[in-house]
Amino acid sequence: MHGLLRRGLRVIGVALRGAPRPFAVGVGGAALFAVATVAASLVLGWVTDEVLLPQFEAGETDAAALTLAALVIIGVGLVKATGVLGRRLGAYLAQFQLQAMYRQRVTRQYLRLPLRWHRRHPTGELLSNANADVESAFFVAAPLPMAMGASILLVLTAGLLVVTDPALAAIGFSVGPLLIFANWFYQRRMRYAATVAQQARADVSEVAHESFDGALVVKTMGREQAEAERFRGISEDLRDKMIRVGRLRAFFDPVIEALPNIAILLVLFVGAYRVRAGALTPGDLVLFAYLFRLVALPMRVFGWLLGELPRAVVGWDRVSRVLDETGEMVYGRAPAEGEGGAATQLDEVRFRHPAPERGDLAGPDATTPRHRTAAAGSGPRAGGSAVATADRDGGSSHGHDGPPADETDQQRRGIESVSFDVPAGRTIALVGATGSGKSTVASLLVRLFDPDHGSITFDGRELSELDRDQLAANVAIVFQEAFLFDDTVRDNITLGLDLPDADVEAAARLAQAHGFITELEHGYDTPVGERGATLSGGQRQRIALARAIVRKPRLLVLDDATSAVDPSVESDILRGLADSDLPSTVIVVAYRKGSIALADEVVFLREGQVAARGSHEQLLEEEPSYADLVTAYERDAAERDAMAAGQDTRGIGP
Amino acid sequence: MSTSTASPATHDPVPSEGAWRTVVRGISLSPELRVGLPVTILLALLATAGRAIVPIAVQMTIDDGLQGGVGVDVQTVLSIVAFASVAVLLTAVCSGAMNYRLAAVVETALSSLRVRAFRHIHDLSMLHQASQQRGGLVSRVTSDIDEVSRFMQWAGLNLITAVGQLTIATVVMFVYSWRLTLIVLAVFVPFVIGARWFQKRLTRAYLIVRERIGRLLGVVAETVVGAPVVKAYGIEPRTQDRLDHAIGEHRRAAVRAGGLSSIFSATGEVFGAVATAAAVVGGVMLGVDDQVTPGMVLAFLFLIALFIEPVLVAAEVINEGQNAVAGWRRVLDVLDVEPDVEDPGDDGVELPDEPIGIRFDHVSFRYPKPGESAREASGPIVLDDVDVAIEPRTKVAVVGETGSGKTTFAKLLTRLMDPVDGRVLLAGTPVDQVRFDSLRARVVMVPQDGALFDGTIGDNVRMGRPDASDHDLQLAFLELGLSDWLEELPQHLDTRTGERGGSLSAGERQLVALARAYVANPDLLVLDEATSAVDPATELRLQRALAGLTSGRTTVTIAHRLSTAETADEVLVFDGGRLVQRGAHDDLVAQGGVYGRLHTSWTRGVGRDG
Known part of the structure; x- marks a missing residue:
């Protein structure tokens, strides 16, 4: 008895406990079917000996007996049905x-587990956990009642056979061990072959997804042909x-x-x-002979059940890897309410982003090198599944492959030791080059993650103490x-809160979104499509902003939230926020x-630390690397001005 | 503006053609499926014949071995059993050979269908691709075909054996007694009629299940991808409600379909019992007249079981097959879409070997409404009678607000789409007459987001020129002033880019895309400037690389930045689908108008005036 069977039996146990009533119906039905099937063979034997042969011998029909025989056969058939x-x-x-039950459990777990966990798992993997994995775990439920009935x-059948003729029964049952051995052999070979094929299937899907993307x-x-070859x-x-x-x-x-057919023939001969x-x-x-045909059926059903086991x-x-995950955030009970912006x-x-885990799902096979396109020019290939975790955090994502690259990433991403305070009601700009840790700080401030070390307070209370x-x-x-949900504009702003229309509109105005929203076909009730696909990037950003503003938060964190908005609109937004009566620290x-x-x-952040702090003018003067960073556009323009001036005499702009 | 996300296919849950027609069409499109088919069918029939062996052996043993003479003729029984055993083994071999042939043929045919569909999807225009959800396109070459393959092997096997078994059972029954056979067949007539009714309802039930699973997946994806928003806004309860609803809806639909199919199977059992009873009664009545022997009637009882089984199996195959047929239909439908932007191929010409000038000759463009072909598009006008000529080797910036038509202009220029009216000419040649290999070699577009594939940086750059050596690539980075950046990377050219280039920042992805365009060495370069903010240091690198890339080439840039428009030789200003202004930056600023407005907006935001 090897591990697979034991684990399979555990899955069956889980299934039985999870849906006892349907299984009771199923097993009851299967039992009824089994009894009726045996009864049907008894009836046939009886009909043969008591109705058929006597009447054949007698050479005349006995209507009463025939009717009875027909009724009994049909009656048994109805029970069987x-x-x-x-x-x-x-x-x-x-x-x-x-x-349904396990989909609910898995998705509840997704909602419960912290973002830190989410970051480690590619979207495609989580999708297939909730979909294909749950499905294959419980496909085993389909043959289960039949197997139990069988x-x-x-x-x-065995009882009947033994009672009728023990010697003959023994001969017939010699086929059982043979069947079990054949099955065991098959399972072993099949599991490997199926796993390898499943992996190849995933590869096909990855290449297709990447290529269409x-x-x-x-x-x-002009790479259509090259892609087709790949x-x-x-x-x-x-x-x-x-x-x-x-x-x-x-x-x-x-x-x-x-095998069962051979057994029947053997039984005929000895019989x-x-x-x-x-x-x-x-x-x-x-x-x-009839009973033996019946024995073949349970054998096949068991084969079927065993065939489902590896997949299950x-x-x-x-599925259980997800369900067994712990480490959800623990929240305190302290209130966060108060007047005005929060300090x-x-x-x-200090915070380091967790490295992503490649779902190690394929069992024995996952460690073998996966199909790579080695040949030059045949092009690169997909490494992970569908929607990337990339860019959820402005470039803090990591490659799945190549440990050295990950190492470097690890050092580049995250923050080392950051300390600063924001007085209530102030507006602070976080500035730094890519990878300096701005987004990390932003996420920590709203407790999407807990820091590895150090403390973050909100109005003097640790974030982790807050309700x-x-x-x-x-x-x-x-x-x-x-990120927009497949919902209307209004629902994307309220996210289910019961807010007066006036509030929603005011928030949209502040986010400079009211104008384009009213031009949409159904205004605030326009569905935005999957991920807001019917809107432009800047429009999506403004709706997301309105979503934050409408809550009148005491702390508002904008993580490069207006990058796709026209610069002039962006400054309108920021100016509007400053002039509004929002009670926010920004x-x-x-x-x-x-x-x-x-x-x-x-x-000003540099390499995961606060390099300087002060007013914009102050930093421009005192911090050369800050000045370098924020004036790069201007210097570039100036350089080109100079070049242009050298080439011709036509002067350009201020 | 992006077009609607819903694909026409999802609007249409009712099959447009019968399942049978789809199967016929599918088989005619995959001639590989017919390879060796006669032999496979022959093997299947032989294998199926094996199933009749045991009932026949039982009959012969009882009639000849037990009843035939006085007492039991062991010798006869032995030869019957020996003969039958050999037959069982032979048919088992046939059955194995048939299974294997079927698997090989189906997998081979579907693999080639998969590749064909893949290639065809790439040949479709941007327009068509954009109208479909990515996931939908991927599923056509993956799960849809997998479904067909699984079904064909399971069902193909079962159908062939079922038909074979049905035929053989019927033939043997007829040989034994045609009268008794007719009685049995008569019992099944109402069953066959009822089966058609069931099938119609089941088809609909399964379509609903498929729709609901799609919706369920959408909600789960939303939950996973939107996790930061869900967490930050504490909307877990609301999200869970949505999930529970979708999960419940799917479950209800699945149970309904399952219930229908259960009732159907139970009905089959009842008919089997009635047929058995009819055979007993009929058998006795005929037997009394010496029309049949007792052994025959007994064999009949076995044969009826052999007869019912394939009928039930076939019905189930047809029911469950609705899923696979729908998948097959989706694949075939994609193959049926004529690419509306077609490669003239050998009939086409090459672009003349000279610097490329551009001419738009009264060009208009509309997007098609759902169901319309690109040529008879009647959607709102996106580009309205644009008539413009651009000299070779000039640098042109195209500006305008979202929806002004500037992106459409670039797509027509690179022949990602064809105009509804007017002509686009490159170097004096109508672009729709240029062979794709020539067009793609000389005209290169750099899209907004670097669009990298998972692999190394070297792999990605080499897409621009497949035969480039590592040395060529390094030279390209050097000439673009990017070698310092490349050197900083842990593994230089061999640095992995990650899924969709996710290991690199947005700006870095753009650098790789520029290097890719550079090694392709095009004569006309079309750039869609990235909008997402990158840090100024990367920005500077980008500017330098761009200068190197565009030097000496005709360049059309869809500009989102003031600096790009400032340095262009000429600026084309689009507004509401029309070309409203053109000229040098300074002149246009002086003119005011749409460009003046854009200029003011830009300068205010970047803070250069203050």
């Missing part, structure tokens, strides 16, 4: 109940692996089917001797990557000088 109905319905009910059938490049570089390579790899799977099945299926010896009537022999175990392992402070805060709902209600962040991550200049103060 009821059994089939119960068995199948129960199996479906169980399967879908389990799927075991009843097996026991009943980069369709513009493929087209403009895809052909990987598709044919899948084909070969699937053919290997097919060959295994081609070998196994006939063996499973032939003939027994009939001659007077130990058996011909009717008994017919019954025997793989699926269940992946906030970071004290020696969950209070924190959400009083602190808001807007990301560069504006922290804004910005690049553009016009926006930075609107802040009361600038905190």
Whole structure:
């Protein structure tokens, strides 16, 4: 008995406990079916001996006996049909109940686990956890009632056979161990072949996804044929692996089917001797042959069930890995309410982003080098699944492959030791080069992560002491990557809060979004499509901003939240925020000088530390690297002015 | 403006053609499926014949071995059993061979269909690709085809054996007694009629299931991708409600379809019992007249089981097959879409070997409404009678607000789309007459987001010129003033870019894209300037690389920045689909108008005036 079977039995246990009632219906139906099936064979034996043969011998029909025989056969058939109905319905009910239940559990876990955990897992992996993994874990529910019914059938049949003729039964059952051995052998070979094929399937999907995603490049570089060749390579790899799977099945299926037939023939042969010896009537022999056909059925069902087990175990392992995750954020009960903007402070805060984990799902095979396109010019390939975790945090994502690159990333991303305080009601600009840790600070301020070291306070209280709902209600962040739900504009702003239209509109005005929203077909009730696909990037950002503003947060964090908005609109927004009666302390991550200049103060980050702090003018004078960074546009323009001036005499602009 | 996200396919849950027609169309498009088909069918029939062996052996044993003479004729029984055993083994071999052939043929045919669909999707215009959701396109070459493959092997096998078994059971029954056979067949007539009714309802039920699973996946994806927003705004309860709703909806639909199919199976059992009873009664009545022997009636009871099984299997195959047929139909439908921007191929000409000038000859463009082909597009006008000529080797900046038509201008220029009216000429040649290999070699577009593939930086740059050596690539970086950046990277050219270039910053992705365009060495360069903010140091590098890249080439830049327009030889200003102004930056500023407005907006935001 090897590990796979034990783990498979555990999944079956989970399934049975998860949907006891549907299984009761299913197993009841299967039992009824089994009993009725055996009864049907008894009836046939009885009909043969008591109705058929006598009447044949007598040479005349006995209407009463015939009618009775027909009624009994049909009656048993009806019971059998009821059994089939119960068995199948129960199996479906169980399967879908389990799927729904575990989908709910998995997605609840997604909602519960911290963002830190989310960062480690590619979107595609989480999607398939909730979808394909749950599904394959509980496919096993489908043959389960039938298998349990079949075991009843097996026991009943075996009992009947033994009672009728023990010697003959023993001969017949010698086929059992053979079947079990064949099955075991098949399972072992099949598991490997199927796993390898499944991986090839994932590769095909990755290449297709990446290639269609980069369709513009493929087209403009005229690479259609090269891409098709790359895809052909990987598709044919899948084909070969699937053919290997097919060959295994081609070998196994006939063996499973032939073994019981051989057994029946053996029984016939030995049975003939027994009939001659007077130990058996011909009717008994017919019954025997019929019963043996029935034994073949449970054998096939068990094969079926065992065939589902590897898949169920793989699926269940992946599902339970998610369900077993702990480490959700613990919240305190302290209130975060108060008057006006909140003061906030970071004290020696250190944070490193977790490295992403490649889902190690394929069992024994996952460590073998995956199909790579080595040949020059055949192009690179996809490494992960669908929607990237990239850019959720303005470039703090990491490659999946190549440990050295990760190392460097690790050192570049995150923050080392950051301390600064923001007095209530002030507007602070966070400035720094890519990778200096601005976005990390922004996320820490609203407690999307907890720092590895150091403390962050909100109105003098540790963030971790604050009540969950209070924190959400009083602190808001807007990301560069504006995420909209497949919902209306209004619902994307309120996110389910019951807010008066006037408030929603006021927030939209402040975010400079009211104008374009009213021009949409249904105004605030226009559906924005999947991820807000019907809107431009700047429009999405402004709706996301309105979403934050409408909550009147005491701390508002804008993480490069207006990058896709026209510069003039951006400064309108910031100026509007400053002039409004929002009770907010504002922290804004910005690049553009016009926006930075609107802040009361600038905190300048370099390599994960605060390099300088002060007013914009002050830093320009005192901090050369700051000046370098924010005046780069101007210097560039000046350089080009100089070049242009050298080339011709035409002067350019101020 | 982006077009609607809903694809026409999702609007249309009712199949446009019958399942049978789809299968016929599919088979005619995959001739590989017919390879060796006669042999496979022959093997299938032989394999199926094996199933009749045991009932026949039982009949012969009872009639000849037990009842035939006085007592039991062991010798006869032995030869019957020996003969039957050999037959069982032979048919098992046939069955294995058939399974294997079927798997090989189906996988081979579908792999080539997969590649063909993949290639075809790349041949479709941007317009068509944009109207479909990415996931939908991917699923056509993955899960849709997987579904067909799984179905064909499971169902193909079952259908062939079912038909074979049905045929053989019927033939053997007829041989035994045609009267008894007719009785049995008569019982099944109402069943076949009922099956059609069930099938219609099941088709609809499964379509609903497929739709709901799609919606469920959408909500889960939203939850996962939007996790930062969900957490930051504390909207877990609301999100969970949405999830629970989608999960519940799917479950209800699935249970409904499952229930229908359960009822159907149960009905089949009832008909089986009625047929058995009919055979017993009919058998006795005929037997009394010496039309049949008791062994025959007994064999009939086995044969009826053999007869019902394939009928139920076939019905189930047809029911469950709705899923696969729908998948097949999606693949075939994609192949049916004529690419509306077509490569003239060998009929086409090469671009003349000279610097490329551009001419738009009264060009207009509209997006098609759903269901319209690109040529008869009647959507709102996006580009309205644009008539402009650009000299070779000039640097042109195209400016305008979102929706002004500037991006459409670039797409028509690179023939990602064709105009509805008018002509686009490159170097005096109508662009739709230029062979794609010539066009793509001489005209290169650099899209807004670097659009990198997972692989190394070297792999990505080499896409511009597949035969370039590492040395060529390094030289390219050097000439673009980017070698210091490349040297800073941990593994230089071999640095991995990550999924969609995610290991690099937005600016760095753009650098790689510029190097890629540089090694391609085009004569006409079309740049869609990146809007997302990058830090100023990277910005400077970008500017330097751009200067190197554009030098000596005709360059059209969709400009989102003032600095780009300032340094262009000429600026084209679009507004509401029309070309409203053109000229040098300074002249246009002096003119005011749309450009003046844009200029004011830019300068205010960047803070240069203050």
